[in-house]
Amino acid sequence: MTALAGRFGDVARETLGSATGLSGYLLDPGLLVSSWLDPIGYAAFETELLAALGGWRGLCWAGLACGGLDGELRFAATTYAEVDRLETAAHDVVLGSLLAFPAAVEGGLVLARTGDPVRAAEAVLAADPELADLVITALGVPSTLQALAHEVGDGHGVAVDTGTDDVGAAGRPPRQLTDLLADLAQRNADDRHGMIDVRILTLPDGTRRAIVDITGTRSWTPLPTADVTSLTTDGRALVGEQTAYEQGVLAAMHRAGVRPADDVLLVGHSEGGLVAVNAARDAVANGTFNVTHVVTAGAPLGLIAGSLPSSVQLLALENERDVVPHLDGKENPDRVNVTTATTEHGDGTVTGDHTITGAYLPIAADVQASSNRSIRDFLTGADGFFRASSVETRTFQISRRY
Amino acid sequence: MSLLPDPAELTAVADRIAGHAAAARERAIRLEHAVAATEWRGFAAGAFFAEAQMATSALRSAAARLDTAADALRRHAERVGALIAHVVRLGQDGLELLGDTFRHPDEVLPDAARLAGDAVDLVGDGASAVRGAVGDVVGVVGVVRDLGLW
Numbered sequence: 001m002t003a004l005a006g007r008f009g010d011v012a013r014e015t016l017g018s019a020t021g022l023s024g025y026l027l028d029p030g031l032l033v034s035s036w037l038d039p040i041g042y043a044a045f046e047t048e049l050l051a052a053l054g055g056w057r058g059l060c061w062a063g064l065a066c067g068g069l070d071g072e073l074r075f076a077a078t079t080y081a082e083v084d085r086l087e088t089a090a091h092d093v094v095l096g097s098l099l100a101f102p103a104a105v106e107g108g109l110v111l112a113r114t115g116d117p118v119r120a121a122e123a124v125l126a127a128d129p130e131l132a133d134l135v136i137t138a139l140g141v142p143s144t145l146q147a148l149a150h151e152v153g154d155g156h157g158v159a160v161d162t163g164t165d166d167v168g169a170a171g172r173p174p175r176q177l178t179d180l181l182a183d184l185a186q187r188n189a190d191d192r193h194g195m196i197d198v199r200i201l202t203l204p205d206g207t208r209r210a211i212v213d214i215t216g217t218r219s220w221t222p223l224p225t226a227d228v229t230s231l232t233t234d235g236r237a238l239v240g241e242q243t244a245y246e247q248g249v250l251a252a253m254h255r256a257g258v259r260p261a262d263d264v265l266l267v268g269h270s271e272g273g274l275v276a277v278n279a280a281r282d283a284v285a286n287g288t289f290n291v292t293h294v295v296t297a298g299a300p301l302g303l304i305a306g307s308l309p310s311s312v313q314l315l316a317l318e319n320e321r322d323v324v325p326h327l328d329g330k331e332n333p334d335r336v337n338v339t340t341a342t343t344e345h346g347d348g349t350v351t352g353d354h355t356i357t358g359a360y361l362p363i364a365a366d367v368q369a370s371s372n373r374s375i376r377d378f379l380t381g382a383d384g385f386f387r388a389s390s391v392e393t394r395t396f397q398i399s400r401r402y
Numbered sequence: 403m404s405l406l407p408d409p410a411e412l413t414a415v416a417d418r419i420a421g422h423a424a425a426a427r428e429r430a431i432r433l434e435h436a437v438a439a440t441e442w443r444g445f446a447a448g449a450f451f452a453e454a455q456m457a458t459s460a461l462r463s464a465a466a467r468l469d470t471a472a473d474a475l476r477r478h479a480e481r482v483g484a485l486i487a488h489v490v491r492l493g494q495d496g497l498e499l500l501g502d503t504f505r506h507p508d509e510v511l512p513d514a515a516r517l518a519g520d521a522v523d524l525v526g527d528g529a530s531a532v533r534g535a536v537g538d539v540v541g542v543v544g545v546v547r548d549l550g551l552w
């Protein structure tokens with residue numbers, strides 16, 4: 001609507017400019033001097049030009065009409081947007097109130113049954129995770145995390161090659177979404193922190209693809225540490241800043257032999273999802289790698305998903321009961337290349353609702369079976385990653401150095 | 403600035419006005435395509451389409467009137483050109499008659515006849531201009547009526 005308004009505005013400006021230029025001929029001395037030889041012909045021309053410029057449905061009239069339509073369309077577009085915003089806000093308040101009450105009852109029952117306030121709080125958040133958005137925003141969690149992260153230096157990321165892995169999911173080319181999550185879970189099960197893998201896929205026609213699995217937060221220290229999965233990475237990545245973890249992932253991709261022409265899929269859980277989105281954005285922006293797809297599980301992407309270039313398709317898996325995707329206090333943006341798939345799995349605890357195996361593997365199975373158009377489009381677009389005839393998985397440990 | 407107008411300059415102005423008419427038509431087409439590309443439905447959409455149609459038809463109407471003005475200027479330029487040519491010829495023949503009166507008195511009579519012919523041509527041009535002007539006046543009356551001035 002605004003674009004069409006712009007077109008009418010352009011035509012209005014051009015037409016009124018044309019009318020202004022032509023009006024100069026009404027009093028042009030070169031034309032006026034011809035009037036003594038043919039006064040009636042001159043008068044006829046002047047009258048016709050005057051009518052063409054200032055008459056009913058003349059050039060000025062048309063220009064002003066186009067300008068009016070420009071203004072009307074812009075006003076309508078603004079009104080629609082405002083009404084939409086108010087409707088969404090009203091919807092959130094009404095729905096939020098309706099859901100908050102049963103959640104509070106659920107929490108009260110758990111508290112009465114167990115006497116454990118932590119379990120009760122978990123029950124409340126599991127019953128109404130949207131509450132987390134409100135609480136987190138009210139507490140200023142995203143800005144606090146960012147501020148704390150800035151107080152602690154992030155150093156630079158280093159990737160150490162820890163060998164190849166051909167066991168279990170890592171040794172088989174993925175055939176569907178659940179296979180991606182299964183390999184991510186396998187990497188996440190490693191006791192070492194900051195473990196990722198880079199998988200080079202070879203298709204039957206000889207072409208290559210690469211999949212990178214990025215694990216999430218394992219260290220909860222806010223202090224300087226070599227552990228790249230610490231809160232420093234969370235605070236910075238949450239708002240879209242480049243991190244040492246991201247540097248390490250990109251370095252690992254180089255060392256694993258990923259080529260600039262290879263299509264790349266980044267897969268990340270929680271903090272790993274934040275790093276995946278930021279790495280995809282930066283790799284495409286500087287032309288280092290051709291990241292075409294990103295799959296995240298339980299990552300709070302509301303502040304950064306909009307920064308992905310349109311060539312990168314994002315599938316964000318979110319557990320309805322998981323609090324972590326709400327840590328940004330903001331919904332994922334509504335964009336063509338951003339698909340957020342939300343279902344409900346887990347055991348009703350804060351940690352259980354966030355695990356890959358307990359919550360996000362079943363969600364991946366639901367999503368794989370979904371007939372939703374956006375999800376089908378994403379999976380069809382990512383088809384090349386599920387048709388490989390062989391795979392080589394190299395693992396790396398990313399750490400931070402100051 | 404010369405007292406005699408330049409018909410070529412008048413024709414060039416007419417061409418420029420016709421160029422503005424073509425541009426206005428092109429803008430109307432551009433807007434019609436943009437409006438046709440929308441898939442809006444409903445009462446408000448209908449009202450908008452009607453307003454947009456009025457705006458684009460006004461652009462076309464203005465373009466047609468600019469073409470009419472350009473044609474009027476071209477006709478004016480032709481008449482002015484013809485009148486200037488006759489006035490110049492009349493002056494040249496008058497000077498020739500004056501010269502012959504003293505140098506070749508025997509050629510005075512043919513020169514005078516040619517001068518009279520020039521004068522007749524000029525009067526004929528004047529009459530033709532008046533006839534053309536009558537047509538223009540009829541057109542002007544129509545325009546004045548359209549403008550609501552009469």
